[in-house]
Amino acid sequence: MTLALAETPVAVVEDVKGKPSGVEFMDYVVPGKVIRLGPNDSIVLGYLASCWRETITGGTVRVGAEQSMVHDGQIERVKVDCDGGGKRSADQKTREGAATVFRGMAASRSGALPQVTIYGLSPILELKGPGKLVLERLDQQGERQEITVGKKALLRGKFYDFAKARKSLTAGASYLARIGDQETIFSIDPAAKPGATPVVGRLVRLE
Numbered sequence: 696m697t698l699a700l701a702e703t704p705v706a707v708v709e710d711v712k713g714k715p716s717g718v719e720f721m722d723y724v725v726p727g728k729v730i731r732l733g734p735n736d737s738i739v740l741g742y743l744a745s746c747w748r749e750t751i752t753g754g755t756v757r758v759g760a761e762q763s764m765v766h767d768g769q770i771e772r773v774k775v776d777c778d779g780g781g782k783r784s785a786d787q788k789t790r791e792g793a794a795t796v797f798r799g800m801a802a803s804r805s806g807a808l809p810q811v812t813i814y815g816l817s818p819i820l821e822l823k824g825p826g827k828l829v830l831e832r833l834d835q836q837g838e839r840q841e842i843t844v845g846k847k848a849l850l851r852g853k854f855y856d857f858a859k860a861r862k863s864l865t866a867g868a869s870y871l872a873r874i875g876d877q878e879t880i881f882s883i884d885p886a887a888k889p890g891a892t893p894v895v896g897r898l899v900r901l902e
Contacts, residue, residue: 705760709748709894710739721851721894728758732768741895746777748893776814776884777896809869809882815897816864816889817857818881822901825849826874833869833880844874858891877901 704723711720713736718724730738737752745761754768762772820828825844832838842862844855857863864870867885872878879901 705744706740706742706758706763707894707898708738709741710737712737719851721854724758726758726760730756730758732756741775741777741893743777743895743898744779746775746779746895748773748775748895775893775896777893778811778813809880810902811879811881811899812884813881813897813899814884814887815858815892816866816883816887817862817891818864818883818897818899819850819857819894820855820872820899820901822849822853822855822874823877824853824875828855828872828874830864831871831873832865833871835868838865838868856891863889872899872901874901 702725705726706724708718708720708722708724711718713733715733715736715738716731717728718730718738724730724740732738732751732753732755734753737750738756740747740749740751740756740758740763742748742761747762749763750771751763751765752769755766756768757764757766763770822828822844825846825848828840828842828844830840830842842855842860846852848860849855850859864883866883866887869880869882871880879899881899
């Protein structure tokens with residue numbers, strides 16, 4: 696149990712400058728991970744549960760459960776809007792049951808409970824790979840998008856960034872996203888902002 700918790704990702708690498716040891720852009724990191732930065736290297740870490748966004752320059756970084764410890768480096772830490780893991784930590788059986796209901800009862804999809812709320816109008820969707828991505832609005836009829844996602848459009852081979860593709864969705868709306876055998880339901884905060892807002896606040900992981 697302890698090992699499983701230790702291996703659960705707690706943050707995502709939102710930006711990298713220089714050649715820090717052992718991490719790349721859009722890597723997930725776990726508690727206890729040590730990152731060594733050269734004097735001119737820097738990284739940005741977005742914590743999934745605490746919503747801390749850290750810009751770290753130089754030194755040695757040890758990833759914690761909610762924030763990092765930094766030795767011989769500089770850190771700037773700000774709180775950003777993110778889901779905070781509240782909905783993600785919901786009972787898995789409840790979520791699977793809800794997904795089954797919505798797959799089997801298309802007319803009832805508008806009653807779906809979102810699995811995550813994002814705070815940017817241009818989400819980053821984590822996918823298994825390329826394919827036809829379908830987004831269907833649930834809170835009202837009429838809005839549906841089909842996007843052919845190619846390999847070149849995926850960051851690190853699995854992340855599709857709406858901001859990079861110059862696409863956006865509707866503030867306050869709820870969506871069903873589906874590609875292949877993956878799908879999820881997410882909502883967009885009414886005050887969500889456009890563009891490349893912090894990754895941790897607009898990341899959607901399809902199941």
